[in-house]
Amino acid sequence: xxxxxxxxxxxxxxxxxxxxxxxxxxxxxxxxxxxxxxxxxxxxxxxxxxxxxxxxxxxxxxxxxxxxxxxxxxxxxxxxxxxxxxxxxxxxxxxxxxxxxxxxxxxxxxxxxxxxxxxxxxxxxxxxxxxxxxxxxxxxxxxxxxxxxxxxxxxxxxxxxxxxxxxxxxxxxxxxxxxxxxxxxxxxxxxxxxxxxxxxxxxxxxxxxxxxxxxxxxxxxxxxxxxxxxxxxxxxxxxxxxxxxxxxxxxxxxxxxxxxxxxxxxxxxxxxxxxxxxxxxxxxxxxxxxxxxxxxxxxxxxxxxxxxxxxxxxxxxxxxxxxxxxxxxxxxxxxxxxxxxxxxxxxxxxxxxxxxxxxxxxxxxxxxxxxxxxxxxxxxxxxxxxxxxxxxxxxxxxxxxxxxxxxxxxxxxxxxxxxxxxxxxxxxxxxxxxxxxxxxxxxxxxxxxxxxxxxxxxxxxxxxxxxxxxxxxxxxxxxxxxxxxxxxxxxxxxxxxxxxxxxxxxxxxxxxxxxxxxxxxxxxxxxxxxxxxxxxxxxxxxxxxxxxxxxxxxxxxxxxxxxxxxxxxxxxxxxxxxxxxxxxxxxxxxxxxxxxxxxxxxxxxxxxxxxxxxxxxxxxxxxxxxxxxxxxxxxxxxxxxxxxxxxxxxxxxxxxxxxxxxxxxxx
DNA sequence: AATTTCATAAACATTA
DNA sequence: ATAATGTTTATGAAAT
Numbered sequence: 175x176x177x178x179x180x181x182x183x184x185x186x187x188x189x190x191x192x193x194x195x196x197x198x199x200x201x202x203x204x205x206x207x208x209x210x211x212x213x214x215x216x217x218x219x220x221x222x223x224x225x226x227x228x229x230x231x232x233x234x235x236x237x238x239x240x241x242x243x244x245x246x247x248x249x250x251x252x253x254x255x256x257x258x259x260x261x262x263x264x265x266x267x268x269x270x271x272x273x274x275x276x277x278x279x280x281x282x283x284x285x286x287x288x289x290x291x292x293x294x295x296x297x298x299x300x301x302x303x304x305x306x307x308x309x310x311x312x313x314x315x316x317x318x319x320x321x322x323x324x325x326x327x328x329x330x331x332x333x334x335x336x337x338x339x340x341x342x343x344x345x346x347x348x349x350x351x352x353x354x355x356x357x358x359x360x361x362x363x364x365x366x367x368x369x370x371x372x373x374x375x376x377x378x379x380x381x382x383x384x385x386x387x388x389x390x391x392x393x394x395x396x397x398x399x400x401x402x403x404x405x406x407x408x409x410x411x412x413x414x415x416x417x418x419x420x421x422x423x424x425x426x427x428x429x430x431x432x433x434x435x436x437x438x439x440x441x442x443x444x445x446x447x448x449x450x451x452x453x454x455x456x457x458x459x460x461x462x463x464x465x466x467x468x469x470x471x472x473x474x475x476x477x478x479x480x481x482x483x484x485x486x487x488x489x490x491x492x493x494x495x496x497x498x499x500x501x502x503x504x505x506x507x508x509x510x511x512x513x514x515x516x517x518x519x520x521x522x523x524x525x526x527x528x529x530x531x532x533x534x535x536x537x538x539x540x541x542x543x544x545x546x547x548x549x550x551x552x553x554x555x556x557x558x559x560x561x562x563x564x565x566x567x568x569x570x571x572x573x574x575x576x577x578x579x580x581x582x583x584x585x586x587x588x589x590x591x592x593x594x595x596x597x598x599x600x601x602x603x604x605x606x607x608x609x610x611x612x613x614x615x616x617x618x619x620x621x622x623x624x625x626x627x628x629x630x631x632x633x634x635x636x637x638x639x640x641x642x643x644x645x646x647x648x649x650x651x652x653x654x655x656x657x658x659x660x661x662x663x664x665x666x667x668x669x670x671x672x673x674x675x676x677x678x679x680x681x682x683x684x685x686x687x688x689x690x691x692x693x694x695x696x697x698x699x700x701x702x703x704x705x706x707x708x709x710x711x712x713x714x715x716x717x718x719x720x721x722x723x724x725x726x727x728x729x730x731x732x733x734x735x736x737x738x739x740x741x742x743x744x745x746x747x748x749x750x751x752x753x754x755x756x757x758x759x760x761x762x763x764x765x766x767x768x769x770x771x772x773x774x775x776x777x778x779x780x781x782x783x784x785x786x787x788x789x790x791x792x793x794x795x796x797x798x799x800x801x802x803x804x805x806x807x808x809x810x811x812x813x814x815x816x817x818x819x820x821x822x823x824x825x826x827x828x829x830x831x832x833x834x835x836x837x838x839x840x841x
Numbered sequence: 842a843a844t845t846t847c848a849t850a851a852a853c854a855t856t857a
Numbered sequence: 858a859t860a861a862t863g864t865t866t867a868t869g870a871a872a873t
Contacts, residue, residue: 652862678863681862689863
């Protein structure tokens with residue numbers, strides 16, 4: 175009873191309700207000063223609001239232009255830009271990084287295969303990177319000044335000997351390289367974002383300098399530029415923080431409006447209110463909300479999760495624990511790699527989705543299921559969530575050709591409750607095959623699953639296992655399993671009776687779940703061997719799957735290679751990465767290896783074409799060792815990977831024991 | 842075409 | 858007595 179109501183409450187406050195009519199007010203009556211007029215639907219923007227919006231945007235454009243001009247010293251006489259009047263065309267407004275216009279938003283939402291959550295995640299990551307990069311650059315600047323100072327001193331003291339100069343110079347060089355690297359990465363990132371349509375124009379100076387850098391600017395010049403803009407920069411920074419990037423993210427995610435931009439926020443907000451993943455922001459201080467490294471009262475620095483009661487405390491923590499040192503720098507770099515990697519993956523997946531869609535559309539004979547969205551989504555999901563987003567844009571062949579493809583009003587995201595549930599129970603299969611790395615998928619897309627009402631592409635058994643294995647003791651009570659489900663997946667915050675029954679059913683049915691009597695009741699554990707037995711159909715040489723894996727490898731290898739390279743280059747010991755315990759990197763590596771282990775092994779014989787991905791991985795792997803003490807049960811054979819040659823006897827036994835029969839079966 | 846896996850529903854038993 | 862927890866059976870969809 176309590177349980178139920180708790181769940182309902184959770185679902186009320188955190189899952190989407192956008193099917194609710196526009197007259198329906200928020201269930202929670204938390205403060206919403208920023209919203210000018212309740213929950214006017216995002217689409218119905220009054221003319222006055224639009225005008226106001228444009229004014230604001232124009233103002234910001236003008237302001238930024240001014241800043242830029244000040245910074246670069248180029249005073250182009252564009253008088254009219256400064257006048258924040260209605261005349262500022264929307265296109266100009268759209269050019270500004272400050273605000274994403276509703277139109278633009280719609281466009282993005284229609285075109286993108288991203289859910290707002292994903293968008294938000296991406297943007298947040300990017301923002302974090304920007305911040306980190308700024309730090310880096312400041313660091314770099316300091317270093318250079320220091321160097322300069324020292325050189326001066328040396329000159330005063332007499333001629334610097336080469337011996338004296340060299341270490342410094344080397345250091346300097348290293349720093350430069352580092353910066354360049356960071357910036358190149360950043361730029362790639364930006365470009366990807368732009369390609370994806372996530373950003374139209376980059377915000378402010380950093381991007382500017384980056385692009386020039388890419389066009390062949392030397393670090394020195396760059397630094398000069400930085401110095402030049404630094405004056406404006408401090409100001410700019412505040413703008414950036416409150417306005418540009420952050421706005422774009424928070425407009426998607428959070429209704430907390432920075433004063434100047436309240437209107438746009440309110441506008442944007444309507445579109446995704448139901449989904450707002452960052453609800454908790456409301457209960458936090460306004461500023462805390464804005465910091466991408468702070469949320470849930472917890473420091474979001476990769477691998478940190480220190481609890482900070484308020485924003486001030488968080489700032490303190492940030493300065494103390496994540497000061498500019500080797501570790502932070504490395505983490506920053508890694509994070510960058512991660513983002514980049516994700517982008518890459520996203521791009522590929524989008525491409526794939528596109529192809530799939532075109533393919534399906536051409537056929538356009540999809541007689542059976544009208545519930546298409548779910549269907550496709552679940553299948554598409556098979557590689558990272560990136561693609562699951564826009565059901566609107568899916569083929570949508572069937573019965574109702576005239577039916578408007580799910581309107582934007584619906585809240586752009588995923589599967590709307592209406593689309594999913596109005597048609598009664600749909601039986602769908604959500605196989606977690608070839609998608610072996612459940613742990614990594616969940617880890618990677620945690621935020622997404624938490625907020626998007628999308629069914630995770632895993633079977634109940636897999637999910638239950640995951641829940642249990644994630645627990646410290648590797649055992650959970652039924653209720654705890656329930657809680658894990660609701661905590662981790664928005665999807666399971668509804669229809670409790672159904673899925674709970676399924677959970678119980680699965681627990682009982684599968685031998686792999688073992689009930690253990692405990693002092694205070696019973697807990698469930700996982701018999702991993704049984705589980706593996708039960709999960710045979712991994713691969714058996716199915717070419718498409720193998721291909722899939724190879725793609726994954728292709729995804730994985732550059733990351734690792736790059737990581738490794740960058741670390742080697744900067745003399746950062748590998749364990750730095752491990753110790754920071756970044757879930758994503760770890761999980762990616764893990765994921766790849768899960769696949770490797772589970773699948774490629776078998777098809778190895780004829781796999782000559784795809785080896786490039788492997789070696790870096792394998793060399794890379796040792797990083798993972800210290801990462802998770804809990805591992806042995808967790809993954810398919812992580813230990814075997816530690817020693818590249820993969821033979822920890824027991825595991826090997828297990829493996830043969832479990833898999834061989836299957837292989838024969840298959841053949 | 843047959844078999845297997847999975848999701849869902851539901852009846853029923855047991856336990857707290 | 859009731860809800861939570863387990864067990865079992867049935868059914869159908871989808872994948873193999």
